[in-house]
Amino acid sequence: MKLTAPISMKRLIDLVKNKFFLVTMAFLVWMIFFDKNDLFSQYEYRQQVKKLEQERDFYKVETDQVNKELSELTSNPQQLEKFAREKYLMKKDNEDVYLIVREKKDK
Template identity: 50%
Template sequence: MQRLWSLIRNKYLLATLAFLVWMLFFDRNDFATQYSYQKQRANLETERSFYLKENAAIIKTINDIRSNPQEVQRIAREKYKMKKDNEDIYVVSKVAPKETP
């Protein structure tokens, strides 16, 4: 009991415990804040990789358009549903099956 009492009265131990409690819970950069920052960072890195892939795809499309006139026609037909004067276009889309209870 005496040893426990001397540990509790130790000013260095009390200062260390107070410092740890302060840093873990009350400081501006506590554990909860650091966790949310890491989560936000992971989300931003995921978005960054997505946008880098999209950017590469757009640059490839631009380069294809500049070098190949058939590519312009293909993109105009697929994306913008353009057609020649004597053509008919049929758009086929998949329909999700209905669920029966």
């Protein structure tokens, strides 16, 4: 009685002994785990790109809003006075300014 491995096991052993298969597997392992641009680094880079794109969009909106306010302030003196009073608490010589700070109720 002769013991033989099943055909699929023999094919698997032959595949593992194949030098082209071994070189291909070593290359894939190197590229996935050890290379400068491995999969984990690529994932982190993509996360950084998404974060930077969100920041870019936020700053575009903020820039548009500031440009709009600037154009309103340069074209309208009443708007400029209102802006100075609200943002920088400026006042005329004969005026008094009172700040009312309201407490937020926590639930």
